[in-house]
Amino acid sequence: MLIVIVQVYPLAWLFVTSLRTEQDFATGDPFALPSSLTWENYARAFETGDLGRNILNSFIVTMGANVLIVLFGMMAAYAIQVLGFRFSRFVRGLFLIGIIVPVQIALVPLFIDYSAVNLLDTYQSMIIPLAGFALPMSIYLFSSFFEYIPRETYEAASLDGAGPYRIFGLITLPLSLNTVVTVVLVNSIFIWNDFIFANTFVLSEDLKTIPLGLQNYIGAMGKVDWTATFAAVCVTITPLLLVFLVLNKAMIQGLESGANKG
């Protein structure tokens, strides 16, 4: 019981603090319940930053990257696992490198390349590396799933005259919906919260995602309006938290199966 409290208490405290009055926060005992509750911090949070804009940007980046991760992951897994070709083992190995390599190695080269082709400060500058580094895991998950689709299904379809494209669209794609959900959920957590790529490649306010937007709450001279900041934090974690709580079962299963296949 105690370890559960240690794990969860900071989050509860975060929420309670976002409802405190500023004065109560500055002087009061941090463990005490607030003397009065106020929604004022939320109003201030929306005034200080452009939270709506940040959430929209995070949404665009998450969607964009997920489309690439799922579609390309499925395609590559299909080519490697189902179609098969001479160097398929080599290509699979090439993709696996991406699981071990830390993302930081791509920062400097991508920064240079982006500035050469004018991609700095765009949605694409975040989506490309986020999708690229998530692709290996996605390919891996889809390949392990495709192994379970019986050969006979494909052979029967082939005899009926279906080519590789129709088989992909009519058999593989519909069967993999569960895996798609898993891949999207797991990746969304990481992409929604990505800090390093956004912080490196994005400069203009208009394109800032949630993690960067939150940083704006540290004012000049390091003075921080903590209660408003915590209110902003609460607002920004809500969308993902809701998805998480609704789809909790699917996500937990996805995480468990993903790792245990390895």
Added chain:
Amino acid sequence: MLPNRSRTSVLVFLLPPLLLYCAAVLFPILQSLVLSFFSWNGISDMEFVGLANYVRMLTADDIFWRSFFNALIYLAICLVLQLGGALVVASLLTSLSRGRELIKTLYLLPAVISTVAIAFLFVRIYSIDPVGLLNQLLHWVGLGSLERAWLSDVNTVLAAVSAPEGWRFTGLYMLIIYAALIAVPKELEEAAVLDGASKWTLFTKIRFPYIRPVWITTTIMATTYGLRGFDIPYLMTNGGPGQSSELLTTYMYKTAFTSTDFGYASTISVFIVIECLIAVGLILFMLKRKAD
């Protein structure tokens, strides 16, 4: 292999993902490797310096070594919290009869929250003025003498920036290990209990060997994630005070984007990659030897 596939169809399916992957991952790796032999600030001409960057890194750069050892300590703290914590909680969870789903969900919550939010949260937890959670707690249990500004004290700052990362992902590893633990066949455990095995023997002789493959996966995951840890230390202290919480990743980032020394920064990132590869190799090697 599909009977009526064609060369074109393979290419149609394979090329787009491969191109994206090359552009985002493979090509940058090669580029870093090349850049690491140059001296370049992004504006003037690139100058080939051979191994000079590597020599400087390994023999003349105190900050590099400081960050390297800090990163190892950071990794050790994360591993203990994540894997140790995960194993303990997962084991407790298997003996629980109710509320498993709820606890799993609660434990996974921090993994869903952005690192920026977590950094903010922990800055407040550690703070002394106004009194943060940690200092207040110490005060209550009578350890008031230990109260301090955890993030400005050079002795505690490294542990203080490591703990949130550990806390964040304990739930993730706990889930994975839990799934493996409940897959241990009940008959095995029951037979052992009949033979009079204690809880501890049951764990070390039956359960743990059974989940070894999963343990290897999680250890590799936690290690590679630990070695690339960046967000939380960068946001909470930016490596300071001094270099006392500088990690290789934050040092590399500053070298690249504050000092715009792209060549030397690439040398450090090549080192980080090699470090990851060696770590994974070592884990596999050690666990293999133990198994034999």
